[in-house]
Amino acid sequence: MGRILLVLRLALRDLRRRRTEAALLLIAILAATMTLTLGLVVRDAASDPYESTRAATKGPDVVAGTGGFADLADLEKLATASGVTEHSGPYPVIAGKIEASGRMSDVQVEGRDTAIASVDQPELTQGSWVSDGGVVIEAAFASSLDVSVTDSVMLGGRSFKVVGLAVTAAMPPYPGTSCIVSVGCVHGAIPTDLNLPPGFLHNPGLVWLTQADVRSLAPAQGSMSYVINLKLADPDEAEAFVDANSGDHGGTMMPMQTWQSILADATELARDSQILLLIGAWLLGLLAVASLSVLVGGRMADQTRRVGLLKAVGGTPGLVAAVLLAEYLLVAVVAAAAGLAIGALTAPLLTESSAGLVGSAGTPSLTWSKVALVTAVALGVAVVATAVPAVRGARFSTISALADAARPPRRTGWLVALSTRLPVPLLLALRVAARRPRRVVLGVVSIAVTVGGIYVLLVLNTFLSEQSGLRAYSEAQVTVLRHVLLVWTVILLSLAAVNAIVVTWATVLDNRHASALARALGATPLEVSAAMAAAQVLPALLGAVLGVFPGGYLLFAAIITITDGDSNKATLPGPWQLITLILATVLAVATLTAVPAHLGGRRPVTEAL
Amino acid sequence: MQQEVILAMLAKEASHGYELRARLRDALGPLGEAMNAGQVYVTLTRLEKAGLLAVERSADDADRSDRKVYTLTPNGQQRVTEWIAEVSWPKPDLAEFHLKLIAAASAGLADPLTIVDTQRRELLRRLRDAQRAAMAEPSRSNAALLLEGIVLRLQADLRWLEACEKNWTHRRRIS
Amino acid sequence: MSEAPDTPVLRARGLRKEYGKGEGLIRAVDGVDLDVVAGETVAIMGPSGCGKSTLLHLFGGLDRPSGGELLLNDRRIDNLSEKALARMRRTDVSYVFQSFHLMDELTAVENVELPALLAGRSPRAARRRAEQLLDQLGLAGRARFLPSALSGGQRQRVAVARALSNEPLVVLADEPTGNLDSAATLDVLRLFEELHEYGQTLVIVTHDARIAATADRMFSMRDGALVDETRLTGGTTGKLGALVGLED
Known part of the structure; x- marks a missing residue:
């Protein structure tokens, strides 16, 4: 007991003695765990979203509609066709207009039973199922309309209360909604010279009412369409079933959709956003690792001396290791807890936009296994950070560990020689960089990763802009994908900013003495501050260039390969865009590092000497 | 100069008086300059009379004392052995200065701090001389070692003066 | 040295440096008047904490007086900007x-x-x-050595060489022998003596x-x-022998 207290006391004292370092370490582990949490949550949200929705909603294998040509009797016959094990419907469907948040949209209104259906029972993400006077809106459509439960909407001139939001596997989520009304629909942007037949629905959404409400809204019996959901004995035979049963119905084919074709429509967009999410998670992971390496690396070297000290006053190697471990565990546990909390809270920002899009049933929650994994990673960092100095401390003699300067700077002769030819701030900057080559490499990598990510985001953004007028994505789809891109950009840039500040601050702390000495020898505060900032900006410039080429180029090529995409569809950023990107990166890094560098340069000389 | 020192310097081999003086000069360096040649011969004569030294006269110029060759008698050998084993050490006489300060303060004769400052000036001059002499010596010579000893002692004395100064400053503040 | 022998290179008048406020006010430097003439070596001695290092920091503009x-070469420096001080x-x-x-x-060089x-x-x-x-400082063979490969005395020689790099008006030395053993101290003293002979103005606190x-x-x-001034120049006492008991 006494030993444990001793270990804790020693650990706490050291953390308190170096508060800035401890805080930076905490932030870095926090960023890493937060990113990991986000990545895990989002991965679940994006993986097989249609499958999970299909399971949750008892999704149909085949959806058949009257489409205005077949009649209700034909649909009813399907319910007893061979191979059908279960069915729901036929349900009445009408075309209409919905007015919500002051905007008018086309909509298909499906009349449902208040009872739970055995096939295609939409899964509620909010609120409750249909009741008279209450409307349930498809989740993606709802987010596009910007309505939620308890809002009121106008349907066919009547006011309905939104009682729930739901997802279904019977049709792709808005705006990919398939057409089940007899008047017909058109998706995507409409060329101005095209005259649509009257009543045609443009990008319709989907809402559910009770059957009674639908019937009361219908202007005439003739305008009513019907839809039936079928469950087959063998879902893989859906295509064959359609071939066998769509047959001849008075010269027209009965419109039927298999679950495979719904899947293809629904996930065309989902797969794109899933790829975006996964790439983002990878980029963030790399950034977090870079900032952790800077901090843990710095601390590990500092610890060598401390190990020597503890041994000199009689600490056994076991005690020494315990103190170091306790110190890192304290930081890691706090950081992991905070990282998990922030990650879990921010995950909906990412998944909400994609939830409706991918048709997933709700925001995936933080499971115990995810918590365990994130915590394990944080603790793993702690253990690795402890192991190296502990082993080194046990192996080195106490004397040499004590004599070891905090972390002897490296000598890079050619850089020193080169720097003599440069103006003073650059001369000092190059030497600051040369003292810690590993940190420079990490700085370069971190900026390269960020810029590579931005490069890809730029390509995707241009791609989306070009698509918005074409068939592939509708405007609403583009908006959704843009939202995903935006969220990732914000997180990516925030983490990169934290990284830049962490690296600069570590450099400033590390160079306290050298900076003071340079000033004692006649360097002005401005020159020293400029040197500190330049020591970050020069690697940033290199990182930005590498991030554009080959970083971004390779990353994009990798994405194309993974997704089997057609790189010809994408327009690569132009040279001006790339130069602007590089300059903006350098400018941003300069701005971010200016404050810590300025503070470092202003420190009274006599304090550090 | 102690008789035993002269005796011990002859223990190596029988020597002429001038050889002895050269040996002393070598060992003392600039300090040997101050050595009085007459005093060495007075001491040699005294030792001879005491039966600790025997004199072999060289063939020519028998009367000139610096032509004499001195050698140790068995008694002389004995005396040198005893002297080597002795642990006597020059006593630093600090009591006098200490009492000077107390007397000056109690009788109001002078400010003890002024006395300390004056004394320090004197010691610093001596230190400076010793330091100069030491700097002029080749670094591993016999004389350099001796001069280092002098410098270190003076430093110790100066440090004691510092302690005196602190102590008397403190006393003055209290009163 | 171009200055006339008695022009003060460095001149302090009523120089003060205070830290803290009210009860906790510490007067690290309290009204120092000093003239340092060109080519002169001035030593400032005192126990640790007497303010001598602070005084030296003021002289070099590493710290600002309260x-x-x-004045350095007749030019006020107590009100210069950080940049001008640098x-x-x-x-x-x-x-x-x-x-x-x-x-x-x-490396040394x-x-x-x-x-x-x-x-x-x-x-x-x-x-x-x-x-x-x-x-000149006898380190020609050590120019390409890193400080870690040099002895304490050699390192201080390198530091002195660095101080002379721009031919300064004044070299300010803060306990230059504080970390050296007896032999290395002598080495540095010889070096300062040489600088003095060359005409370098030196202010040493120690x-x-x-x-x-x-x-x-x-x-x-x-x-x-500053409470006591001792002029140490002038003839030697010539009584070295008295110091070791060779004379009475």
């Missing part, structure tokens, strides 16, 4: 520190040329000057009486004030 006047340190004053403060990753580079000299001129200085004894003038510092 009051009083400070420029002054490049050319007019330079420091030698107790713990040498060499850059560990730079690179350390020595650093101030010249900071002052904007060409790399070639800076290197030539550095090599010449190391040569609590080592040996280094103070080599100065032309020695001041004692107590509680932030």
